[in-house]
Every structure is written in C-alpha cells, then in structure tokens.
Amino acid sequence: MCERQHKITLLLLDSPDGQKKHFVxxxxxxxxxxxxxxxxxxxxxxxxxxxxxxxxxxxxxxTPNCMIHSPQQCVYPEGDKAKxxxxxxxxxxxxxxxxxxxxxxxxxxxxxxxxxxxxxxQTIVSAHVPSGFLPL
Numbered sequence: 001m002c003e004r005q006h007k008i009t010l011l012l013l014d015s016p017d018g019q020k021k022h023f024v025x026x027x028x029x030x031x032x033x034x035x036x037x038x039x040x041x042x043x044x045x046x047x048x049x050x051x052x053x054x055x056x057x058x059x060x061x062x063t064p065n066c067m068i069h070s071p072q073q074c075v076y077p078e079g080d081k082a083k084x085x086x087x088x089x090x091x092x093x094x095x096x097x098x099x100x101x102x103x104x105x106x107x108x109x110x111x112x113x114x115x116x117x118x119x120x121x122q123t124i125v126s127a128h129v130p131s132g133f134l135p136l
Contacts, residue, residue: 007047106131 009026026032030043033050043052044059048066053059076082110124 009047104131105129 009029010023011026011032012021012023014021029045029047030052033043033045033052043054044056045052046059046062046066048063048069051062051066053062105128107126108129110126
C-alpha cells in the first residue's frame with residue numbers, strides 16, 4: 001500500500017507539438033478532478049484511479065481494492081536508486097556568476113527651468129549623460 005507521510009501531486013503539461021513538457025504542482029486535487037460539482041464539500045480522490053469519493057471512509061475502503069492492480073501500485077526506489085543526480089553538465093553555464101555593467105550613460109536629475117509651464121507641456125524628469133571609461 002502507498003502509505004507515505006507526504007504526497008505531492010504533479011500534472012504533466014505538454015505543448016501542442018509535443019516538444020516541450022512541464023510539471024505543475026496540483027495544490028488541490030479534489031478541486032481539479034471534481035470541478036463539475038457545484039456544492040462546496042471537499043471530495044476525496046483516489047490517487048491511483050482518480051475516482052472521486054464523498055468521504056474519507058469510503059476512500060479508505062476503496063484503496064485496498066484499487067491497489068491490487070499492478071499498474072496502480074506505488075513502487076518507490078530504495079537505497080542509492082532513490083537519489084537523483086545531475087548528469088547533463090554540458091548544459092550548465094560555464095561561470096558561477098555573470099555580471100554585466102552598462103556604462104554608456106548616467107541619468108542626471110532634470111533642472112527646474114520649466115516649472116512655470118502648464119501641465120499639458122512635458123517636463124524633463126532626468127537626462128541621459130553620456131559616459132565612458134577606458135580600460136587600464
């Protein structure tokens with residue numbers, strides 16, 4: 001039987017062309033599966049067959065009968081097989097940090113020379129002052 005302390009439900013989405021796939025966390029499986037029910041009662045969903053039950057007792061009675069079918073049994077790896085490792089090192093970014101600085105211009109606060117103008121005219125808030133540096 002699948003008795004785990006924590007259970008995380010994921011939904012696999014894929015693009016229409018089937019090239020990209022993405023897992024999405026399902027926060028409330030009851031709300032996703034039993035969306036057509038109009039009343040606000042919580043429904044209990046079997047994680048193996050996705051059948052909806054009105055109470056936890058009925059789900060508990062259903063679970064042993066559902067788990068006898070081999071495609072629906074939860075089998076978890078043990079020992080070293082339960083550990084994930086990253087093997088696609090060729091796709092990593094070659095540097096730990098990549099910092100970029102743009103020294104082309106600085107913003108200088110605008111002057112108050114056009115303070116007496118009407119609100120319909122534009123006011124200068126800041127000006128771009130060209131800047132540069134020479135490598136040493």
